Amino acid sequence: MSENLAQHCPTPRELDDLELLTTGAFAPLTGFNEPGSPVRLNLPEELRHQEVELVDPEGLPLARVHADGSVQALTHAQYGPFRRLYLTPGEVREQHHGATFVPLSAAVSADQLEELAAIEGRVVLLALVGAGTPESLSPVGLIRASLAAAELLTDAAVVAVPLASHRDPEIDHLLGAQVVGNYAAGDAVHALAAPGDDEVEYPTAIADIIDFEQPAPDERGLVLFFTGLSGSGKSTLARALQDKILEQGKRTVTSLDGDVVRRNLSAGLGFSKADRETNIRRIGWVAAEIARHNGLAICSPIAPFDETRQQVRDFVEDAGAEFFLVHVATPLEECERRDRKGLYAKARAGEIPEFTGISSPYEEPSDAAVKVDTTGRSIEAALDDVLAALREQGLLDL
Template sequence: MSNSRVTVTNEQLRDVELALAGAWGGAVTLQLPPIGGEVIELADGEGTVVASLHVGSSSPVPTASAVREVVGEGEAPAPAPVHAVTGTVRPERPFGHRDRVDLRVTVAPRRADAAIVITGDVPAADDDLWRDAPADAVIVVLDRGDSHALADALGAVAAVGRDAVVLPAPARHGRDEAQWIDAVRHAARALVASEATVWETPLTPSPGRVILLTGLSGSGKSTIAKLLVERLADVDPRTVSLLDGDEVRLILSSGLGFSREDRIMNVRRIGWVAALVAKHGGIAVCAPIAPYAVMRDEMRARAEEAGRFLLVHISTPLEVCEQRDRKGLYAKARAGEVPQFTGISDPYEVPSDADLVIDASVVDPEGAVDRIVEVLGQVDVRADQR
């Protein structure tokens, strides 16, 4: 009987890497689909099975159910069920590329008498923390999957004249702040030094942003998105990229149709590219319909691994969208000629977590852009104050 197989995220892969090296007694808890089986093969993003999880326990993770306003008929897809699966991990094949394997404690073990783990930015050389730090303590910096940030951290430690090693950052998903700090401390004690002190320093946020404009077809998303990109190019130093629903389908999502599965995949691809833009410090402006909450939640989660996410609901009423319809799609949908058309024969879940709601039948496009730029500025200020 073949084992079950699941592809884990990069964040989960770091937990697996730590457990394989001996952290947490070789055991790990991963949030996975309820696929069952005593042994689960864990594949990386390239499809290579790097480890197997020998299941000790599995329990469902409670999900919050929300009652949302819906435009159109039918049922929106529900969030996929998730189980917290705990077990021991065993290696299967070598991991793919990992940054700084020469300093990575999971690859090149290095025991020390004492260690200091820095969870955020490395303090400046004149910071009081260094004055009281033991001279023989090795400095541990965390790899969160950002090569530039890791290089900066190692450079900052070298500037202080201290030796550094690299510890993969444990996954934050599924852990609150106290649990995450505890996971960091235990991993450092298992792999670096039994005396490990944790410096909880602030982490400079990424300047990357993902702005998702969601709304019905004809709501004005594309017009506002294009004007927003023009405005940001004038007033913001960051590179701005437009990922508009219709234009993306010509290249990135060429070959996809308009079935529910294909529409979900289209938005997933947009979210993936947008997160890459944010990871490199840019702003991605996205304007697909994105009718389902699960779509938007997935895009938010991916974006917030790289920067900040701003959800803008263009709430133009259905009747106005129908009046604006240049392609006649709404009329065809009402006549039954276009199946699964959002707002008519397929549901649009009205966002309950939008950062900004704009009715484009009341607010003109320039006014909408003014409001988005204002809220984006507030997001930037909050990020700088963290």
């Protein structure tokens, strides 16, 4: 870092946009936050009015961004898988001048492969792999499916293009056309015919990749997240659920219990709002990585803040997995009556500051898949509510 500029790591979507800005793929757009442009950089308030160095998730400085949003590249992007396939429009012109350019946001079907085979000369498959763009496949899955399609053609190459979705179909279409046009630079662009309503057939090699990417619902990555007050029954229910899953023997389980995590992964953190948020984000990050590999994680921290729970949901869903939130809604009076660890008495006596429910807030979730009040109920009865919801959603049949 030079001149002690403040550093900031943008979101995956912003990093994708940065790459397209600095390679000229967004031309004539060259900077963030131009009037009316959807290509935006959301800096923290304290960094908004100064020059900032943008770094990738490994801390590599990529660019400087000025207060007006203009961007000065420092180096090319190097983060993430299949980097060798990410060519700039300039590199594409050097290597593939005269080819026909075909944008892909989904796997190539058997019909589409025939369409591609009928194109004369070289075909460049532009795999649009930016955040939120690939349809029904992960970015890696789309690249693999595109490589498999290229293998089945006589003269085809794959170029990965980090075109992110801006969550508006019209805007995405316009930006996509702009980017693809910049890659083709006057050469032919061919848009594949959309598959019809009938069941789509895929070449075997591509079908295998789709199957690998899309396990059956009960084999997909899953994060079961229990939230509630201390003593509400999170750990008890999480343990009972874990036993059920292990008894059935179809899946392994990673348990991320609040107290247990605080003894290792989050050792040293306290109970301020900032520390609790860090704790929950750590749990969410680990759980999402487990789920990315189709694993199952059960988390049972208090997780009192809605915004942090939403972040965990985003981590998990961005990893292509399912997030299932259980609100263990046992009221404070009952938790305090149980006072298993004697903590409520201490909190009331002022010996524990910032105690959830007493002197620190608990924000009730409005997005729970199931809400369970354990008051006056057996553990089995409470667990049954969770099992029924899991079964209904086709996630687990225990």
